[in-house]
């Protein structure tokens with residue numbers, strides 16, 4: 780916790796409740812990471828779950844891909860529609876609600 784200043788090392792959010800913190804392996808065990816203090820950083824449970832087994836070098840690529848995928852879905856391009864169908868209608872419905880809510884909130 781001191782290494783990250785009581786913040787999640789992935790999203791930077793301040794960690795207030797210990798029940799919301801995970802001990803994240805900087806180098807995942809599947810990539811040869813060890814179970815020692817030098818390989819641990821604090822992260823919130825959500826970030827750790829989303830990160831899964833991705834290596835740090837893969838996180839930026841996953842974010843860039845996710846950002847591109849969202850843009851394609853929002854444009855409703857052919858690939859965006861395919862991505863949305865593959866990822867799931869529940870998620871699309873959630874995104875539509877978010878977009879409608881943001882339209883209502885805009886001036």
Ligand SMILES: [Zn+2]
Nearest residue numbers: 787790823826
């Ligand atoms: Zn986080």
